[in-house]
Amino acid sequence: MSNQNMSVPALRRLPLYYRCVIALKEEGKKFISCTDIGSRLELVPIQVRKDLQAAGATGRPKVGYEVDELETVLKEMLGYGKPTDAFIVGMGNLGQALTAHKEFERCGLEIVAAFDTSPLKIGRDYFGKRVFPLNKLVNLAQRMNIKMGIITTPAKSAQDIADIMVEAGIKGIWNFTPVHLNVPDDVYVHNENFMSSLSVLINRIS
Amino acid sequence: MSNQNMSVPALRRLPLYYRCVIALKEEGKKFISCTDIGSRLELVPIQVRKDLQAAGATGRPKVGYEVDELETVLKEMLGYGKPTDAFIVGMGNLGQALTAHKEFERCGLEIVAAFDTSPLKIGRDYFGKRVFPLNKLVNLAQRMNIKMGIITTPAKSAQDIADIMVEAGIKGIWNFTPVHLNVPDDVYVHNENFMSSLSVLINRIS
Numbered sequence A, B: 001m002s003n004q005n006m007s008v009p010a011l012r013r014l015p016l017y018y019r020c021v022i023a024l025k026e027e028g029k030k031f032i033s034c035t036d037i038g039s040r041l042e043l044v045p046i047q048v049r050k051d052l053q054a055a056g057a058t059g060r061p062k063v064g065y066e067v068d069e070l071e072t073v074l075k076e077m078l079g080y081g082k083p084t085d086a087f088i089v090g091m092g093n094l095g096q097a098l099t100a101h102k103e104f105e106r107c108g109l110e111i112v113a114a115f116d117t118s119p120l121k122i123g124r125d126y127f128g129k130r131v132f133p134l135n136k137l138v139n140l141a142q143r144m145n146i147k148m149g150i151i152t153t154p155a156k157s158a159q160d161i162a163d164i165m166v167e168a169g170i171k172g173i174w175n176f177t178p179v180h181l182n183v184p185d186d187v188y189v190h191n192e193n194f195m196s197s198l199s200v201l202i203n204r205i206s
Helices: A008-026 A034-041 A045-054 A067-077 A093-100 A134-144 A155-167 A194-205 B008-026 B034-041 B045-055 B067-077 B093-100 B134-144 B155-167 B194-205
Strands: A084-089 A109-116 A129-133 A148-151 A172-175 A188-191 B084-089 B109-116 B129-133 B148-151 B172-175 B188-191
Touching: A008 A034, A008 A045, A008 A067, A008 B194, A034 A045, A084 A093, A084 A134, A084 A155, A093 A109, A093 B093, A109 A134, A129 A134, A134 A155, A148 A155, A148 B194, A155 A172, A172 B194, A188 B194, A194 B008, A194 B148, A194 B172, A194 B188, B008 B034, B008 B045, B008 B067, B034 B045, B045 B067, B084 B093, B084 B134, B084 B155, B093 B109, B109 B134, B129 B134, B134 B155, B148 B155, B155 B172
Parallel strands: A084 A109, A084 A148, A109 A129, A148 A172, A172 A188, B084 B109, B084 B148, B109 B129, B148 B172, B172 B188
Antiparallel strands: none
8 A cells, every 4th residue: 555645544444345355246237326336335435436536546528437446446455455464462451352363364464473571472363373472572573674563461551562663673563552652753553442443432322 | 431522533642641640749749831741742841731631630830730620521432430331242262352441441441241153162250250142232231221332353243243232222322344334313433444554554654
């Protein structure tokens, strides 16, 4: 994926478009319109057109997008053909669940190694991934040229792990802890903050 | 939590403020300013002031916010004192990880029962929560007045589960599948779409 100018909301919608294209393809469609996609995803057609254009897909007036071509464009933009290698730190329940998540490998991410501080976990395999001691992370990341790290530790360790990842040259951190991480400007942190999601949900149903 | 007019981004920041207030309290602070909070969370002070005001907290000029008072206001807004009961459907690795997540109960959510279709899981307990067959969901939700549902099933079942939850009177759905769910207007869906997060991360590091 190369277009670094796409907005975060547009980038977040790309996997939804991809999934929609696959579904329409399975229904036997050869051409699809922004209206077809928009009606499934509850988005206005002009939004779909704008996002797909930013992704590099061009439709034809009155015909729409050729399904196979759109699939290829989205797949490339999403990096689904060439997975990014990542390390995960923290092999509690959530770390194990993410390591086991089958959909990641189809969707551009390959977790290649896990790290923990517990002697009960180090040296074990979880879903085919070996758990290494945390003090091996910097060396392994540099040797394997790892640019993505996932943090699923308890909150109190999160900043320390982020510091280690930064030292190791990791440029993208997927943070599953509720902690705000301080990192240099050239490192991108994506927060999967369950507590923040909860506060929206609880507010909306009360 | 009662203020339904707070924006989603502001609501998402409330747990970060809460965590920050707790940390400052543990450091022995009695009064804190928007600048104190902002510098920890990399937010401009005016943003902090605006959010806290929307949450119902009022600071005093030159003194700031009284820590205990701010803690109480945020805790109430976040519903941390009075957890919301929820059902979870899909007891694979992710469902189990969420059920085991200790932080939820402190943060306004109590998962009271789990559902699955697998005879291997039904009747078992996971982390103290009993797994029921899916066909009991509507009846149990109505009897227990459950308003929140969590979906951690495979993608292909997600819409069916959402339909069952809607039938059961559930008003807030926390969707961990990558599927766009179609629900009535009075049901709020919060998508925890890992694939969307991945597409942002992969884009930003490439």
